[in-house]
Amino acid sequence: MAKENLKKTPLNEKHRLLGAKMVDFGGWEMPVQYSGILEEHRAVRGKAGLFDVSHMGEIDVQGPDALILVNKVITNDAAKLAVKQILYSPMVYENGGVMDDLLVYKLAEDHYYLVVNASNTEKDFQWLLENTEKLNVQVVNISAHTAQIAIQGPKAEVILQKLTDYNLNSLKYYRFDFAKVDGVAGLVSRTGYTGEDGFEIYAGPEFAGQMWEKILDAGKDEGILPIGLGARDTLRFEAGLPLYGQELSPEITPWEAGLGLFVKLDKEDFIGKAALVKQKQEGLTRRLIGFEMVERGIPRSHYPIAVNGQEIGWVSSGSYAPSLDKNIGLGFVDAQFALLGAEIEVVIRGKGVKAKVVKTPFYKREA
Amino acid sequence: MNNPQNLKYTQEHEWIKVDGNKAVIGITDLAQSLLGDVVFVELPQVGVEFAAHDTMGIIESVKAVSDIYAPVSGKVLEVNTALEDSPEIVNQDAFGKGWLVVLEIKDADELGGLLSAEDYEKLFAEEG
Numbered sequence: 001m002a003k004e005n006l007k008k009t010p011l012n013e014k015h016r017l018l019g020a021k022m023v024d025f026g027g028w029e030m031p032v033q034y035s036g037i038l039e040e041h042r043a044v045r046g047k048a049g050l051f052d053v054s055h056m057g058e059i060d061v062q063g064p065d066a067l068i069l070v071n072k073v074i075t076n077d078a079a080k081l082a083v084k085q086i087l088y089s090p091m092v093y094e095n096g097g098v099m100d101d102l103l104v105y106k107l108a109e110d111h112y113y114l115v116v117n118a119s120n121t122e123k124d125f126q127w128l129l130e131n132t133e134k135l136n137v138q139v140v141n142i143s144a145h146t147a148q149i150a151i152q153g154p155k156a157e158v159i160l161q162k163l164t165d166y167n168l169n170s171l172k173y174y175r176f177d178f179a180k181v182d183g184v185a186g187l188v189s190r191t192g193y194t195g196e197d198g199f200e201i202y203a204g205p206e207f208a209g210q211m212w213e214k215i216l217d218a219g220k221d222e223g224i225l226p227i228g229l230g231a232r233d234t235l236r237f238e239a240g241l242p243l244y245g246q247e248l249s250p251e252i253t254p255w256e257a258g259l260g261l262f263v264k265l266d267k268e269d270f271i272g273k274a275a276l277v278k279q280k281q282e283g284l285t286r287r288l289i290g291f292e293m294v295e296r297g298i299p300r301s302h303y304p305i306a307v308n309g310q311e312i313g314w315v316s317s318g319s320y321a322p323s324l325d326k327n328i329g330l331g332f333v334d335a336q337f338a339l340l341g342a343e344i345e346v347v348i349r350g351k352g353v354k355a356k357v358v359k360t361p362f363y364k365r366e367a
Numbered sequence: 368m369n370n371p372q373n374l375k376y377t378q379e380h381e382w383i384k385v386d387g388n389k390a391v392i393g394i395t396d397l398a399q400s401l402l403g404d405v406v407f408v409e410l411p412q413v414g415v416e417f418a419a420h421d422t423m424g425i426i427e428s429v430k431a432v433s434d435i436y437a438p439v440s441g442k443v444l445e446v447n448t449a450l451e452d453s454p455e456i457v458n459q460d461a462f463g464k465g466w467l468v469v470l471e472i473k474d475a476d477e478l479g480g481l482l483s484a485e486d487y488e489k490l491f492a493e494e495g
Contacts, residue, residue, distance in 0.1 A: 032430070033403060037404050037428075037429040038404040038406075038429065039404075230403070230429060234429060296409070296451070297407070298427050298432075320406035320407065320427075327407070
């Protein structure tokens with residue numbers, strides 16, 4: 001795709017001024033790094049980081065049958081949500097393969113807000129529309145009218161509090177509220193994709209630039225840095241959070257990806273339920289594992305995983321983990337090898353390099 | 368770009384310091400900046416022989432995997448073992464402490480095919 005065809009977030013110019021290295025990320029021109037992936041990664045773990053996540057998709061679902069539609073397409077159960085509470089869920093096809101993973105925000109009994117992966121927005125939106133038959137519900141893709149900024153890290157609350165009268169301390173994990181940030185009305189949620197405490201702020205795109213600068217200014221003393229997609233990936237990966245396209249895809253079910261907690265079979269029918277029930281009864285043939293390298297080498301996605309020279313799976317995500325100073329990976333293997341401590345090999349440039357299966361998440365922040 | 372005049376260069380962003388029949392080889396400052404944080408370096412065994420353009424080793428940043436090529440033919444005399452535990456030295460001092468390999472030059476004529484600092488800078492003026 002030619003560069004001029006790439007979609008740009010409202011913060012594109014800010015990234016350039018900050019000297020970011022820009023890349024094509026699923027059709028979006030996004031910053032992959034500013035000062036350097038390692039420095040940015042450490043800033044989020046130790047202090048705070050600011051992310052432009054305006055490329056994410058937002059879909060508004062409203063009407064008397066809003067809950068029926070949402071619960072029909074997700075595997076988790078939105079009926080249990082309180083107003084201003086958030087739910088994480090996979091969304092699967094009839095055959096149980098993952099179409100996307102998303103957040104469901106409950107704005108009111110008849111009003112939900114879905115936050116989906118950028119590259120899946122149009123697909124998800126069409127899927128929702130196709131499933132509105134006989135339902136009294138309106139589905140609107142509001143992605144273009146929504147900017148999203150994430151502030152993450154142990155200092156996130158202190159910094160953001162300087163810009164709002166809303167008592168952020170009262171906002172619990174996976175809850176949201178409407179609040180003014182720097183005088184701009186927006187939606188603030190205590191969520192994130194880094195394994196740290198933090199917030200995601202949704203506001204009109206016309207306010208994004210000023211809000212971005214104000215937050216960077218407000219956090220200067222605390223050492224806030226702008227963070228690109230490079231560190232966003234190492235942060236989420238250490239925290240064991242799956243990424244669509246790597247741990248999740250139409251060929252992978254939520255059971256296989258270790259997302260069983262987010263599949264509620266006691267919920268009445270939903271798309272993919274029959275396939276997921278069947279797979280559960282029959283047992284899994286492959287599972288997602290976490291592993292760390294025992295010998296020298298960095299696992300990378302798509303590298304084969306082997307035992308005694310026999311291929312048993314593949315690496316879905318792999319990297320040097322800055323917070324652990326280890327080379328680690330996530331991968332899918334034949335279920336019989338998905339045992340803690342099991343010795344495996346990652347095939348790096350044709351050579352088996354020793355690794356062992358370890359617990360995930362690799363990184364957990366201290367409470 | 369600030370590429371020392373006394374070094375030779377390749378299109379693969381390597382520098383070569385010729386010292387008698389020895390060639391010290393590293394990657395340029397531009398290369399380390401394009402790669403980003405270097406987190407892994409795999410170097411060849413001492414004594415192994417390479418032909419020009421052979422892959423001698425691997426250098427990995429958080430996001431990218433790159434080959435290290437032999438700029439000229441020769442036998443490995445020495446490798447920078449400090450990089451195994453501290454690969455970040457490549458970022459910090461690409462033209463100095465971040466050197467990778469010393470080769471015994473097999474055919475001095477091959478040196479004629481290498482680039483001068485000026486040639487190298489012209490080739491990559493846009494990225495620098």
